[in-house]
Amino acid sequence: MKNIDSSRVTIKDIAKALNVSISTVSRVLSNHPAISEATRKLVNDKVKEMGFSIDPIASSFRSKKTKSIGVVCPRIDIDFHSKVISGIEEYAYQQGYQITIFQSQDNYQKEKEIVQMIESTLAAGLIICPGLETRKYDHLKKIKKANIPLVVYDRSTDGLKTNKVMINDLEASFKATEHLIKAGCKSIAHISGDQEVSIFKARLLGYKKALEQYNLEIREELIKEAKHLSHQEGLNLAQELIQGKTSFDGIVCANDYTAAAAIQTLKKVRRIPEDLKIIGFSNYPISTMIEPQLSTIDDSAYHMGKVAAKLLIQQIEDRDLDLLDYQEVLIKTELIVRESSSH
Amino acid sequence: MKNIDSSRVTIKDIAKALNVSISTVSRVLSNHPAISEATRKLVNDKVKEMGFSIDPIASSFRSKKTKSIGVVCPRIDIDFHSKVISGIEEYAYQQGYQITIFQSQDNYQKEKEIVQMIESTLAAGLIICPGLETRKYDHLKKIKKANIPLVVYDRSTDGLKTNKVMINDLEASFKATEHLIKAGCKSIAHISGDQEVSIFKARLLGYKKALEQYNLEIREELIKEAKHLSHQEGLNLAQELIQGKTSFDGIVCANDYTAAAAIQTLKKVRRIPEDLKIIGFSNYPISTMIEPQLSTIDDSAYHMGKVAAKLLIQQIEDRDLDLLDYQEVLIKTELIVRESSSH
DNA sequence: TTTATTTATGCAAACATTTGCATAAATAAA
DNA sequence: TTTATTTATGCAAATGTTTGCATAAATAAA
Numbered sequence: 022m023k024n025i026d027s028s029r030v031t032i033k034d035i036a037k038a039l040n041v042s043i044s045t046v047s048r049v050l051s052n053h054p055a056i057s058e059a060t061r062k063l064v065n066d067k068v069k070e071m072g073f074s075i076d077p078i079a080s081s082f083r084s085k086k087t088k089s090i091g092v093v094c095p096r097i098d099i100d101f102h103s104k105v106i107s108g109i110e111e112y113a114y115q116q117g118y119q120i121t122i123f124q125s126q127d128n129y130q131k132e133k134e135i136v137q138m139i140e141s142t143l144a145a146g147l148i149i150c151p152g153l154e155t156r157k158y159d160h161l162k163k164i165k166k167a168n169i170p171l172v173v174y175d176r177s178t179d180g181l182k183t184n185k186v187m188i189n190d191l192e193a194s195f196k197a198t199e200h201l202i203k204a205g206c207k208s209i210a211h212i213s214g215d216q217e218v219s220i221f222k223a224r225l226l227g228y229k230k231a232l233e234q235y236n237l238e239i240r241e242e243l244i245k246e247a248k249h250l251s252h253q254e255g256l257n258l259a260q261e262l263i264q265g266k267t268s269f270d271g272i273v274c275a276n277d278y279t280a281a282a283a284i285q286t287l288k289k290v291r292r293i294p295e296d297l298k299i300i301g302f303s304n305y306p307i308s309t310m311i312e313p314q315l316s317t318i319d320d321s322a323y324h325m326g327k328v329a330a331k332l333l334i335q336q337i338e339d340r341d342l343d344l345l346d347y348q349e350v351l352i353k354t355e356l357i358v359r360e361s362s363s364h
Numbered sequence: 365m366k367n368i369d370s371s372r373v374t375i376k377d378i379a380k381a382l383n384v385s386i387s388t389v390s391r392v393l394s395n396h397p398a399i400s401e402a403t404r405k406l407v408n409d410k411v412k413e414m415g416f417s418i419d420p421i422a423s424s425f426r427s428k429k430t431k432s433i434g435v436v437c438p439r440i441d442i443d444f445h446s447k448v449i450s451g452i453e454e455y456a457y458q459q460g461y462q463i464t465i466f467q468s469q470d471n472y473q474k475e476k477e478i479v480q481m482i483e484s485t486l487a488a489g490l491i492i493c494p495g496l497e498t499r500k501y502d503h504l505k506k507i508k509k510a511n512i513p514l515v516v517y518d519r520s521t522d523g524l525k526t527n528k529v530m531i532n533d534l535e536a537s538f539k540a541t542e543h544l545i546k547a548g549c550k551s552i553a554h555i556s557g558d559q560e561v562s563i564f565k566a567r568l569l570g571y572k573k574a575l576e577q578y579n580l581e582i583r584e585e586l587i588k589e590a591k592h593l594s595h596q597e598g599l600n601l602a603q604e605l606i607q608g609k610t611s612f613d614g615i616v617c618a619n620d621y622t623a624a625a626a627i628q629t630l631k632k633v634r635r636i637p638e639d640l641k642i643i644g645f646s647n648y649p650i651s652t653m654i655e656p657q658l659s660t661i662d663d664s665a666y667h668m669g670k671v672a673a674k675l676l677i678q679q680i681e682d683r684d685l686d687l688l689d690y691q692e693v694l695i696k697t698e699l700i701v702r703e704s705s706s707h
Numbered sequence: 708t709t710t711a712t713t714t715a716t717g718c719a720a721a722c723a724t725t726t727g728c729a730t731a732a733a734t735a736a737a
Numbered sequence: 738t739t740t741a742t743t744t745a746t747g748c749a750a751a752t753g754t755t756t757g758c759a760t761a762a763a764t765a766a767a
Contacts, residue, residue: 031723042747047725055745074484079723082425083752089464096450098666103446107439110467121432121464124453141417252653281653307650310595310624323441374753385717390755398715422753426722711766718759728748735742 030073039067050075081143090120090333091139093149095127100305101322102150105174108326109148116334118145127152136160139169146170146333151178153218170336174329177219184336185349186329190220193318193354194227197300198273200316200356202235204298204364206271210243212258212283214250214275224275224302242267247279255282263290270297271362277301277308280315284361288313298362313360325352373416382410393418424486433463433676434482436492438470443648444665445493448517451669452491459677461488470495479503482512489513489676494521496561513679517672520562527679528692529672533563536661536697537570540643541616543659543699545578547641547707549614553586555601555626557593557618567618567645585610590622598625606633613640614705620644620651623658627704631656641705656703668695 032050036043041060048056049064067073081087090113094102106122113120121144125132132152139147140163147164151173158181164171165183172184201209211228214221225244232239242265247254255274259282262269272287274280280301284293291297293313301308301317308315328350375393379386384403391399392407410416424430433456437445449465456463464487468475475495482490483506490507494516501524507514508526515527544552554571557564568587575582585608590597598617602625605612615630617623623644627636634640636656644651644660651658671693 029723033723043724044726044748045746047723048746051725057745060745076723077485078421078425078430080725082421082722082754083724083726085752087421097440097453098443098446098450100441100443100446103441103443106465107441107467110440110465114466119464119466121462122449122453123457123462124450142420252649278649278653285653285655306595306621306648307653310621310628310650311654312628372753376753386754387718387756388716390753391716394755400715403715419753423755425724425752426754426756428722709767711764713762713764715762716760718757720757721755723752725751727750729746730748731744731746733742733744735740737738737740 029076030071031076032073035064035067035071035073038071039063085143087143087145088118089142089144090118090330091123091135091142091144091147091149092120093123093125093132093135093139093147095150095152096124097122101175101303101320104322105150105326105329108323108328109330110326112327112330113334116330118330118334125152127154129154129156133160136164140164140167144169145337146172148172148174148329148333150175153215170333172329172333172336174325175220177223179219182347184332184347186325186332187349187351188220188320188325188354189351190223191227191230192351193302193320194224194273194275195231196227196354196356197302197318198228198231199235200358201271201273201298201300201362202231202237204271204294204362206298207237208240208243208267208269209237209271209273210245210262210269212255212272212274212279213244213246215248216246221275228273240267243269247275250276250279252278252282255279256286259283259286263287272297272299274299274301277303277305277315277317280317280361281307281311284311284313284315294361294363298364300362304357308357308359316359316362317357319355319357321352321354328352372419373414374419375416378407378410378414378416381414382406428486430486430488431461432485432487433461433673434466434478434485434487434490434492435463436466436468436475436478436482436490438493438495439467440465444518444646444663447665448493448669448672451666451671452673453669455670455673456677459673461673461677468495470497472497472499476503479507483507483510487512488680489515491515491517491672491676493518496558513676515672515676515679517668518563520566522562525690527675527690529668529675530692530694531563531663531668531697532694533566534570534573535694536645536663536699537567537616537618538574539570539697539699540645540659540661541571541574542578543701544614544616544641544643544705545574545580547614547637547705549641550580551583551586551610551612552580552614552616553588553605553612555593555598555615555617555622556587556589558591559589564618571616583610586612590618593619593622595621595625598622599629602626602629606630615640615642617642617644620646620648620658620660623660623704624650624654627654627656627658637704637706641707643705647700651700651702659702659705660700662698662700664695664697671695 032046036046046064049061110120123135174186213225229239245258272283280299283299301315304317304319308317375389379389389407392404453463466478517529556568572582588601615626626642644658647660647662651660
């Protein structure tokens, strides 16, 4: 069966039916000011009557503008990213934009390939969380050079001057640590993330800064790195902490999986929160499903997505805004106190 | 600053530089057979040299074809959907398609709006998981009428004849229940999902079928409905079960959150798995993080996404395939036995 | 050789919309 | 009234690619 494609109603059909020019119709549709109320109504009514809708492709073709935002992240099925994307979609849709999603799989080559493709595609803009392998930003610089609005989220990109939306990881981690201190902890351990990654470095820094500020000693043997922050790593490292000779009465974890693991392991030998307080990071679903329920930092991923989209669309629509070179937004996180750290 | 738009290299530039016709260049680019090896090479080299890439918008405009697949789901940040989407993206990207994502928020009006928009957008195809509120499928029928390939995933759509990819929920639930029976359970409870939703109905049915087949009595008082399958509902219903007078030695749960809740609640009064065996559904991350670790059914969400994309692209590219009206694919699930049901 | 067939290339139209420029109509100023 | 200004509309070009049809060149058949 051939696609007979019940021939779409075009702007031309409207014009003919109304005996006005094509340009007039086009102008009504794009809210051009130099149109009388009378014809505006006339056209709009006809548009409805004939069930016309503008052909976005033809429009983009002529105007060289798209309503499509490219979004690149390492993986969609990571809790954090899916929330960010959800936020992006919500805001973008509301503003009349669509989002086209790509996964880099943390693969630098693929990321470059995707970005280049997006560039050649007339995307209205690009929102990206660079992959773990990404150390050079030439691909993103090219995007900027091509005058495509760009927003980077979550991962810091040293040396690349562009719009960024990030969690204030340092401050959040500081807050978490401070919370344990104020709850009475004197010797606090830290299960950190991959120290090659800026946000996990920042979390470690925030932890240290809090200890310093409250005159607690920083003990390297209480700092354990979990490259992937997996539950299993958490189990192992918690075990290491138990077997170490330095005692501790609190643990700040760089995510909730490791924190959950720490709770599981340690509640067999210590009372939580009476003798040991634990706090996680990210507010994953699991944090309310374990016992005791896990205190954590809400990473506002959804909100972050909204802000990223807002920042980008602002750029897209207000091109003259590039009087300012770029802006960096730090998203506030929220300390959520549950049982695992109460006193 | 005006967007000076460093004027893209076009097919025309290539043609001029090589003194061949535009059509020749176009044909090389689309692998038309009637092109000599010599010119093919000539053109391809020049294309590389000048850094040309085809303008997808112009191409779509002329050919009335897009490489963009619309994907509609209730929410992106639900574990299941983010996995499905991840699978879709992976397969689609590999095949040269992009995916454009929308969230219906389980809102019927919004879903219709989105679908209509996708229709007017020349999308190559549409993959959708209809929202909970969706009972009528006129919007999807319109898509079919417009000859846009369509695949529905996860939710059954009674009365709509179209390509579907679904988990064999009935069989999966049967398998889960059978597993408990074979592990020695004689009286099995069920925490079910919203009985307005086909997949949860199927899970209940599978449970009942297994009981019947093994000559166990179906006791309505052991069947509890958790509308949203939340952790909290799970806690409540587990409590109800305890307080009920009918004893039980197994629970089949319609998801892992309620199963986790059941474990939490019941392990205080019973030994799991010795006296009570529990199995969940979906294989969420949490299932390996609780104690005892939760047996469950892996829902193959990622795989489902891949299959959905494959089915769709097959349709897109092989239009004559619509000799067959539509196909329904049932995805096999996997029983994962962990501690909570071992014997 | 001449004719028929195949192979490779070019011409030009078509696609639906946007937009700069021109012009007609209406209003205001002189 | 005439002239200047503003407001509303129309004309036609331009956008980058694809594709049906025509044609030229090359090869095969007669």
